Amino acid sequence: MRTWPTVASIAIEHLTKRYPSGTTALDDANLDIADGEFVAIVGPSGCGKSTLLRILAGLDTATEGHAAVEGAAPAASALPSATVFQEASLFPWMRVGENVAFAFDSLGVPRADIQRRVADVLALVGLGDYARAWPHELSGGMKQRAAVARAFVTDPPVLFMDEPFGALDEQTRVGLANELMRLWERSPKTVVFVTHGIEEAVTLADRVVVMSARPGTIKAVIPVPFPRPRDAVAIRAEPGFGELVVRIWDLLR
Ligand SMILES: Nc1ncnc2c1ncn2[C@@H]1O[C@H](COP(=O)(O)OP(=O)(O)OP(=O)(O)O)[C@@H](O)[C@H]1O
Numbered sequence: 419m420r421t422w423p424t425v426a427s428i429a430i431e432h433l434t435k436r437y438p439s440g441t442t443a444l445d446d447a448n449l450d451i452a453d454g455e456f457v458a459i460v461g462p463s464g465c466g467k468s469t470l471l472r473i474l475a476g477l478d479t480a481t482e483g484h485a486a487v488e489g490a491a492p493a494a495s496a497l498p499s500a501t502v503f504q505e506a507s508l509f510p511w512m513r514v515g516e517n518v519a520f521a522f523d524s525l526g527v528p529r530a531d532i533q534r535r536v537a538d539v540l541a542l543v544g545l546g547d548y549a550r551a552w553p554h555e556l557s558g559g560m561k562q563r564a565a566v567a568r569a570f571v572t573d574p575p576v577l578f579m580d581e582p583f584g585a586l587d588e589q590t591r592v593g594l595a596n597e598l599m600r601l602w603e604r605s606p607k608t609v610v611f612v613t614h615g616i617e618e619a620v621t622l623a624d625r626v627v628v629m630s631a632r633p634g635t636i637k638a639v640i641p642v643p644f645p646r647p648r649d650a651v652a653i654r655a656e657p658g659f660g661e662l663v664v665r666i667w668d669l670l671r
Pocket residue numbers: 437438439441442443461462463464465466467468469470632
């Protein structure tokens with residue numbers, strides 16, 4: 419089995435992305451993300467958040483500048499990261515457990531270990547009884563739980579999340595935010611989390627990166643001072659929570 423470090427840092431330097439259509443989606447973005455840090459990215463629609471995440475995840479290339487995951491696997495083709503998108507993108511022809519186990523494809527992990535880890539992670543996201551269910555038998559929130567389980571099951575040092583809870587109702591979102599924080603506390607990793615939810619960003623992140631309208635640049639990086647472990651509901655009553663949310667809203671105006 420391949421082994422990789424438990425966490426990795428990310429360096430983004432002068433990153434610019436121009437699509438062939440002529441759209442400049444990112445313009446000279448610079449950011450350092452520390453080992454094990456949870457960073458949320460917010461910004462107006464179309465400011466290049468997904469573009470940035472796709473470049474970090476190795477799914478697209480930059481026009482200028484570069485982004486590097488440091489302390490991770492040597493080959494760019496073997497980036498030890500997992501990505502969760504707004505759509506859970508489970509394979510409809512595989513049961514939930516098989517979808518989660520698929521993350522181990524070609525990693526050479528013994529079958530018994532895979533079964534144990536899949537069962538553990540499904541239990542952690544509240545899907546312990548659904549390993550043999552088909553994706554179409556799950557609600558939207560349950561599908562997203564399965565997608566989060568698939569991202570965590572191999573314990574990669576880096577996790578990229580692109581509006582993973584964006585399509586869900588508020589109550590499910592808050593529940594999943596808590597589950598994500600518990601998973602992250604159990605197995606630390608560097609997380610880059612794109613969201614439209616300012617409160618969600620402040621709840622989850624160590625720092626919130628605020629991007630400007632297109633072409634996207636990094637307008638501000640706001641540290642979130644609240645202690646951990648956090649609770650996605652109780653944190654709203656923390657002194658300073660509302661002020662921080664308003665400050666970020668003001669930056670987005
Ligand atoms: N494959 C592509 N080809 C051409 N232009 C693209 C492509 N993908 C994105 N864009 C453009 O790049 C800009 C940034 O898009 P991106 O999806 O990164 O923004 P975003 O901040 O994630 O938006 P949203 O919050 O609405 O999801 C937009 O103007 C978009 O039209």
